[in-house]
Amino acid sequence: MVEMSGSQALIEALYKEKVEVIFGLPGGAIIPVYDVLLDSKIRHILGRHEQSVAHMAEGFARASGRVGVCMATSGPGATNLVTGIANAYMDSSSVVAMTGQVPTSMIGRDAFQEVDIIGITTPITKHNFQPKYASEIPKTVKMAFHIASTGRPGPVLIDIPKDVQNQTADMVFPNKVEIQGYNPNISPHPLQVKKAIDLLTKAEKPIIMAGGGVILSNTSQKLQAIVELLLAPVITTLMSKGCFPENHPLSLGVLGMHGSAEANKLISEADVILAAGVRFSDRTTGKLDEFCPDAKIIHIDIDPSEIGKNKAIDVPIVGDLSKTFDMLYDSLAKRLEKREDSPWLKKVRQTREEFKGIIIDQGKGLSPPKLLKKLRELLPNNSVITTEVGQNQMWASLYFKVFEPRTFISSGGLGTMGFGFPAAIGAKVARPDVPVIDIAGDGSFGMTANSLATSVVEKIPVIVVILNNSMLGMVAQWQRLFYNRRYSAVELGVAPDFVKLAEAFGAQGFRIGSIDEFTKVVKGALKSEVTTVIDVPISPEENVFPMVPAGKGLKDTIYG
Amino acid sequence: MMLEGRVKRTYIISTIVENRPGVLHKASNMFRCRGFNIDSISVGATERKDLSRMTITIRGDSATVEQLVKQLAKLIDVIKVSVLSPGSTVVRELALVKLYVADGRARSDIINYANVFRSRVVDVAPGSITVEVTGSPDKIDAFITLASTFGIKEIARTGITALVRG
Numbered sequence: 001m002v003e004m005s006g007s008q009a010l011i012e013a014l015y016k017e018k019v020e021v022i023f024g025l026p027g028g029a030i031i032p033v034y035d036v037l038l039d040s041k042i043r044h045i046l047g048r049h050e051q052s053v054a055h056m057a058e059g060f061a062r063a064s065g066r067v068g069v070c071m072a073t074s075g076p077g078a079t080n081l082v083t084g085i086a087n088a089y090m091d092s093s094s095v096v097a098m099t100g101q102v103p104t105s106m107i108g109r110d111a112f113q114e115v116d117i118i119g120i121t122t123p124i125t126k127h128n129f130q131p132k133y134a135s136e137i138p139k140t141v142k143m144a145f146h147i148a149s150t151g152r153p154g155p156v157l158i159d160i161p162k163d164v165q166n167q168t169a170d171m172v173f174p175n176k177v178e179i180q181g182y183n184p185n186i187s188p189h190p191l192q193v194k195k196a197i198d199l200l201t202k203a204e205k206p207i208i209m210a211g212g213g214v215i216l217s218n219t220s221q222k223l224q225a226i227v228e229l230l231l232a233p234v235i236t237t238l239m240s241k242g243c244f245p246e247n248h249p250l251s252l253g254v255l256g257m258h259g260s261a262e263a264n265k266l267i268s269e270a271d272v273i274l275a276a277g278v279r280f281s282d283r284t285t286g287k288l289d290e291f292c293p294d295a296k297i298i299h300i301d302i303d304p305s306e307i308g309k310n311k312a313i314d315v316p317i318v319g320d321l322s323k324t325f326d327m328l329y330d331s332l333a334k335r336l337e338k339r340e341d342s343p344w345l346k347k348v349r350q351t352r353e354e355f356k357g358i359i360i361d362q363g364k365g366l367s368p369p370k371l372l373k374k375l376r377e378l379l380p381n382n383s384v385i386t387t388e389v390g391q392n393q394m395w396a397s398l399y400f401k402v403f404e405p406r407t408f409i410s411s412g413g414l415g416t417m418g419f420g421f422p423a424a425i426g427a428k429v430a431r432p433d434v435p436v437i438d439i440a441g442d443g444s445f446g447m448t449a450n451s452l453a454t455s456v457v458e459k460i461p462v463i464v465v466i467l468n469n470s471m472l473g474m475v476a477q478w479q480r481l482f483y484n485r486r487y488s489a490v491e492l493g494v495a496p497d498f499v500k501l502a503e504a505f506g507a508q509g510f511r512i513g514s515i516d517e518f519t520k521v522v523k524g525a526l527k528s529e530v531t532t533v534i535d536v537p538i539s540p541e542e543n544v545f546p547m548v549p550a551g552k553g554l555k556d557t558i559y560g
Numbered sequence: 561m562m563l564e565g566r567v568k569r570t571y572i573i574s575t576i577v578e579n580r581p582g583v584l585h586k587a588s589n590m591f592r593c594r595g596f597n598i599d600s601i602s603v604g605a606t607e608r609k610d611l612s613r614m615t616i617t618i619r620g621d622s623a624t625v626e627q628l629v630k631q632l633a634k635l636i637d638v639i640k641v642s643v644l645s646p647g648s649t650v651v652r653e654l655a656l657v658k659l660y661v662a663d664g665r666a667r668s669d670i671i672n673y674a675n676v677f678r679s680r681v682v683d684v685a686p687g688s689i690t691v692e693v694t695g696s697p698d699k700i701d702a703f704i705t706l707a708s709t710f711g712i713k714e715i716a717r718t719g720i721t722a723l724v725r726g
């Protein structure tokens with residue numbers, strides 16, 4: 001037992017959780033914590049807007065597999081965090097957010113900078129806490145990290161009233177916690193696994209649908225082993241892009257509204273789908289009634305509430321993916337004869353041939369698919385890519401191939417414009433050894449471009465490639481295709497000049513006019529010690545294809 | 561199976577939760593966010609000081625109830641969720657029913673009916689009488705139907721609470 005203040009206990013508890021970095025922005029209600037932080041070994045990275053510090057924490061978490069930590073003051077600091085917390089919740093990212101709160105005696109009286117952040121974040125956190133006594137802090141932090149990082153990960157918020165930060169108490173730091181209502185270590189039921197094996201061994205046209213859960217559970221290798229036994233093609237979602245190498249002959253790419261042509265086509269022909277760590281989101285499945293109505297679906301997830309939530313399932317398996325993959329592999333290895341080829345694989349190859357190059361060869365000049373192919377050639381395989389939201393994101397998903405898990409980080413569930421750049425900064429903090437690139441749209445980058453200050457001042461160099469169509473491109477695409485070209489509020493004009501904007505922050509900016517220039521600038525950026533913004537003017541008329549119109553089934557894919 | 565999944569009936573869900581501020585908010589907020597339309601919810605003490613029991617009734621199909629149970633179980637403060645089966649469950653609700661009393665005849669009629677329902681008169685005032693009825697929700701409904709012939713001034717129902725038999 002040691003006597004210390006709530007703030008000291010908080011920093012000590014974070015230190016015990018091996019936190020090395022906090023992304024944050026201070027204010028009156030959290031000053032006591034910042035005061036203690038000054039003397040600690042934990043690095044603080046100062047953001048310029050709380051939304052961005054939450055995205056940085058998430059980028060850090062997703063690139064590293066560890067918990068990302070962010071901090072803000074009460075009131076507007078806390079409400080600015082909300083978008084970032086919601087983003088982490090939708091994408092199951094392990095983030096711990098801490099907010100200052102007005103003193104307990106003032107709570108409920110509309111005090112200066114008081115908001116009910118517990119109430120506000122209840123539907124967008126895995127759990128939240130508001131310790132009322134300093135002595136609760138060590139255990140609260142332990143629980144927060146445990147909850148954020150285990151089971152299906154998610155964000156946890158700790159809201160700490162200012163008097164609790166200042167209060168001293170005898171602190172006990174627990175080494176572990178047990179939470180009665182929380183048991184994240186779920187082993188799959190052997191009977192269910194057996195049913196899955198029966199289906200898989202008999203399947204003639206199996207497909208594996210791997211979701212974000214594969215990345216979260218670090219089971220890419222186990223997945224690959226199963227794929228090679230089954231010789232089944234693999235489809236990923238936006239959230240799992242990279243969990244299976246996209247240059248593997250059995251990779252079909254990403255499924256969904258802007259899925260690859262072969263993924264969308266072949267999943268509809270499969271007879272058995274092994275869906276692992278997916279949540280059947282509408283952007284992935286298209287119209288649900290038309291999503292593989294005849295296939296038998298095996299669904300593995302650690303979150304029981306995901307099973308049957310959107311899609312009726314034939315063989316539900318509630319369990320940790322790692323354990324489940326082990327069990328599946330062992331039984332499959334015993335029961336399956338060695339396979340070399342099958343009519344189904346022949347079909348896969350044919351389909352791939354059929355669609356080969358139909359999209360990538362469309363468009364003239366600086367077409368995004370060509371640019372992204374070039375970018376891939378210029379980058380080492382382990383580079384981390386983040387994206388913004390809109391066309392840029394979907395082009396990246398379709399045409400930028402990813403080979404390793406945790407190297408593609410995109411706002412999937414919430415679709416938050418402005419996510420990519422701060423997430424890139426967070427990812428770079430986690431992986432200073434690899435290049436980190438934000439594939440951006442001009443609209444999205446504008447939303448959090450002030451994080452340039454953080455990247456320059458804190459010396460966290462990343463590369464931003466802006467596919468600049470001077471448009472809120474994805475909205476413009478919908479207006480072009482479905483609203484008779486009536487552009488409403490999507491033209492961004494020429495402001496800002498991104499080269500000057502970058503320079504104003506002390507970063508470097510380039511505008512390029514050809515693939516050759518692009519190559520040269522990217523090569524330079526990879527060696528640069530400051531952040532590089534590359535402004536790539538593209539046609540405002542570009543569309544992302546393939547596309548499944550909203551509300552339609554995958555078979556209604558349009559190719560251009 | 562699909563058909564069965566769509567048939568609506570009333571389910572009683574009994575939940576053991578941490579006895580802490582904010583737990584009811586987390587549960588009811590989840591119901592609203594996910595569009596579950598709850599008929600009643602009652603919260604009260606259990607044999608343990610650190611735990612409360614939340615009893616929820618909902619009319620819905622089995623698929624809806626399955627989702628509700630899973631979403632409840634997912635809340636960190638929720639320790640145990642069970643769907644109670646009507647056959648093996650003791651179900652009780654309490655209602656206070658305040659009736660208009662026109663005259664002495666009506667007053668004695670009400671007292672007689674209250675006796676038949678094994679309920680109690682808990683307050684008598686010049687123009688009204690208040691009856692406490694305890695029992696299954698059906699019994700309370702029946703009493704209220706009867707009482708409405710006299711004219712109902714106010715009703716307060718607790719929502720049901722339940723325990724598995726044995």
Ligand SMILES: Cc1ncc(C[n+]2csc(CCOP(=O)(O)OP(=O)(O)O)c2C)c(N)n1
Binds near residue numbers: 388391441444473
């Ligand atoms: C914060 C936020 N506001 C609005 C939207 C709706 N929205 C989706 S895509 C898009 C356009 C994005 O434009 P830009 O970043 O330039 O990317 P582009 O589609 O042109 O590649 C908009 C406005 C959103 N996803 N996020």
